[in-house]
Amino acid sequence: MIFENNLAYARQLDRQDPLSELRNEFLFPQQKGKPFIYLCGNSLGLQPKTARQHIDEQLGNWHNLAVEGWFEGEKPWMFYHKALKELMAPLVGANPKEVCPMNTLTVNLHLLMVSFYRPSGKRFKIIMESGAFPSDQYAMESQVRFHGYDPKEAIIEVAPRTGEHTLRTADILTAIADQGDEIALVLFGGVNYFTGQWYDMPAITKAGHAAGAIVGFDLAHAAGNVPLQLHDWDIDFACWCSYKYQNSGPGGISGIFVHEKHFQDKTINRFAGWWGYQEQERFKMAKGFVPEAGADGWQVSCTQVIPMSLYYASLRIFEKAGFIEPLREKSEKLTAYLFYVIDQVNRSLGEEQYQIITPATAADRGAQVSIIAKHKPKEIFNALMANNILGDWREPNVIRLTPVPLYNNFEDVFITGEQLMKISKELL
Structure with missing residues (x-):
């Protein structure tokens, strides 16, 4: 699949997504009055709105x-x-x-x-x-x-x-x-x-x-x-x-x-x-x-x-x-798009600042994409959090980002890449 690294393209993918409405079934944590882009479903999934009911x-x-x-x-x-x-x-x-x-x-x-x-x-x-x-x-x-x-x-x-x-x-x-x-x-x-x-x-x-x-x-x-x-x-x-x-x-x-x-x-x-x-x-x-x-x-x-x-x-x-098969189809596209936007960040920086250690072949991975940050890993993770992107930190230098197909979308992935680019240029 040929991707594009722009917001209009990400939103187009979301409009074509038959599962897009499932996002509305969940409650998102907020910071400074704005919802997080939540990429930590591999640690704790979001709360369904019907849970309280x-x-x-x-x-x-x-x-x-x-x-x-x-x-x-x-x-x-x-x-x-x-x-x-x-x-x-x-x-x-x-x-x-x-x-x-x-x-x-x-x-x-x-x-x-x-x-x-x-x-x-x-x-x-x-x-x-x-x-x-x-x-x-x-x-x-x-x-x-x-x-x-x-x-x-x-x-x-x-x-x-x-x-x-x-x-x-x-x-x-x-x-x-x-x-x-x-x-x-x-x-x-x-x-x-x-x-x-x-x-x-x-x-x-x-x-x-x-x-x-x-x-x-x-x-x-x-x-x-x-x-x-x-x-x-x-x-x-x-x-x-x-x-x-x-x-x-x-x-x-x-x-x-x-x-x-x-x-x-x-x-x-x-x-x-x-x-x-x-x-x-x-x-x-x-x-x-x-x-x-x-x-x-x-x-x-x-x-x-x-x-x-x-x-x-x-x-x-x-x-x-429809249980797991439709979700898996979307998940493979989300992670592939995340691979792509991280590669675009590395290309812009002129070096492999972010090494992906998750298998590149879709059949060999789940929804998670783990990256090793070469320089200032913890500072970059903290800056992502400060910018309302919540992933997961693992010592000594790994950031786990998990676009879950039930509630994440392609715009989430694009914005994550955009913020990673901005933060990298500010810190490195």
Whole structure:
């Protein structure tokens, strides 16, 4: 696609955008009476305008029905999660019975590793990407120690080659093959939080299974961002937070996926709780845990109604958008345009002041574009904020800019480039 670096062209793209009205579904933070250009949806998505309505509905049920709200009202709390399951499944390419909203991300990662990290004999190792988000690193370290292994021996990290910022799929597959029958689990992120690289999940899954390992993914930066087909890709399990690209609010509820091929496996261990017990018999309060069918059987504690109501508000907007495919088409264009305007800034400055470390190929990235600022990185980030452009800072010199297709537009991207040019010429 041939782009132009001017406001009229950006506005023309916005007029042609069939999803442009979705922007009006969200509330934007403001500074000095003006809304931010919000490019931080990879950390916390914007608040849907309907969020308050959905919370108020549940507060009204609490007020008017009290404990009977579990079984009475338009959406009884006992079954509220089922309405979310129907909307979550299309976003991750799953059957509704394979997904469940519950807990928070790292709690779910631990619960799923209880079931799917089962070291035995010489098969005890975990393969993961180097530089994964700290929560994943800590979870795996503690799980390995819990089983009596040394993380230095049990955790194999695949790192980018010297001088590179992203992983080559061939290197991941080679690492899996080299470890062979010593691998118990392959556990990767779907999209890397730092670079925005979208890993080849089907290839990783196929290689992991060929080695005899279980394969899981942390989809914190992938769910609601890129098109996923967890069921068809034969992934064993996954989990994600919903407060980034899925706009469920700070600390919002997490989601899990368990492939249906595992539902009848009675050898799988799990940390059980009352809410994971079979639904029709739950209130008999019987001894001996019998799991509910599907991913619901991994629930531990009861439905978190208020966080679920926020998630529901956002999922309804995804439904209005046609779920992920139309959004992905727009997302690829937004990030490509951001690549273009950053290149225009570098050309004007006569040097590569801003090095993009996100993959240039659209199929290898999500909505995020990460740039290394060569000179005065923190000053430039602060100046962007002062000019109502809110991205994300990562030490020591990386600025992450994330045009989210639900609420960002091409004018946002053009103005970001324009301000980056202005700030650079003032500071450098």
